[in-house]
Amino acid sequence: MLTNMKKRLMMAVTLCVSFVAHAQDLHFSQWFNSPLTTNPANTGFIPDADYRLGANYRNQWSSIMSMPYKTMSVWGDAQVFRDRIESGWLGIGGAILRDAAGSGNLVSTKVYGSLAYHQMLGTAHLLSAGFNVGWANKRLNTTDLRFPDQFDGKFFDATLPTSVALDYSAVNYFDMQLGLNYAFFPSENLYINGGASVHHINRPRESFFRSDVTDSLGGIVDGRIAPRYIGFVNASIKLNDMVIVNPMGYYTRQAGASEMVVGGNVQY
Incomplete structure (x- = not known):
């Protein structure tokens, strides 16, 4: 697959629309x-x-932050x-992900194992x-963080005591995802694939505090991870022996x- 892709000139145009909250x-x-983090199927x-x-690497906001967000993964x-199941097979795999964010060195490490059946x-x-199941760890180093009560009127003074105290500097939890996938290939000139998945179906708790905390308005902040929903569709349309068009779409939602x-x- 990778060899064939390298032999073709690829022209890609992508439109991204994001709404960020939480x-x-x-x-x-x-x-x-x-693929494994998109849908375990x-x-x-x-x-x-x-x-x-495969391996992935993402560097975000490096132009405006001295310590940008970095996300990386390896998977297989x-x-x-295939020779034991009539018209079907099993898929096995796994992924390791790591994310480091900001001066507080907020680091997430996740290890997942995946299993799928194809018929x-x-x-x-x-x-x-x-489905996939895995273990996740998130830790925070507060040494380089500054809090409002450490402001002396002119500067932030790291030697001043702060009332901000975390109950835990690291949290561990079990996580689980489910997914479905459908592919339609009526001829060698047309291929359509779509899928949907739900992540964090067990809603694990991810908080550095023992109990739920209140926000500035007095509301309770839920320490559990909200479910994440992902849907995607892609296709491969062979126009002739020289040109193949591959349209695709992706949508995900989590909390707000x-x-x-x-x-x-376009492959040419």
């Missing part, structure tokens, strides 16, 4: 290059290979039991279902944050 999950702008869904390996998956329905339809990506590429 905290966001680790994510990559090129969602199609991070993608595990082992490899049309032209038996296995694949493979097809198994052919006739000769032109494929239905897939998958949402992101939509619409774009595509």
Whole structure:
């Protein structure tokens, strides 16, 4: 797959529309290059290979921050039991993600294992279902942080005591995702694929405090992670022996944050 892609000139145009509120999950702008974090049903869904390996890196706001946000991952998956299951197979895989944010050195580390089942329905339809489970750790170093009560009227003084106290400097939790995937390929000239997934279905608690805290308006801040919903669709349309058009779309929503990506590429 990678070799074939390198042989073609690719012209890509992507339109991104984002609405940001609250905290966001680790994510990559090129969602199609991070299949296991997009949908666990993608595990082992490899049309032209038996296995694949990948790595992702994202650097955000480096032009305005001395310590920008950095997100990286390594992942891999493979097809198994293709010769034991009639018209179907299993996919197994895993991913490791790490995110470092800001001067407070807020670091997230996540390790996931994925499993999916793929079943052919006739000769032109494929239905897939998958899940992943994993362990996550988030830690915060407050040494380099400054708080309002450390302001002496002119400057921030790190030697001044602060009333801000975390109950924990690190938290660990179990996490789980589910996904479905459908592919339709009636001919060698047309391929359509779409999927949907739900992340954090167990709503793990991710807080540096023992109990829920109140916001500035006196409301309770829920320390649990909100479910994240992802839907995507992509297609491959062969116009002739020289040109293939690949449109794609992606939408995700979590609490008050949402992101939509619409774009595509042309292979020539």
